[in-house]
Amino acid sequence: MIMDYLWLFATAGGAFILGAAVAYAILRQKPLPPAAKEAQKQKIDELYERSPENRTR
Secondary structure, three states, rough: OOHHHHHHHHHHHHHHHHHHHHHHHHHOOOEEEEEEEEHHHHHHHHHHHHOOOOOOO
């Protein structure tokens, strides 16, 4: 009987702790500053403008 509650606590507690850790990580993410966003956009545009034949490896 006690072992049943122990397993329930272990599985439910583990799921709760994992969910809390994921939520905490998501909430701690900070948005990129505008300058970094623009630099990222330029690099993406540059990457997709090149054709596969002209792309350096």
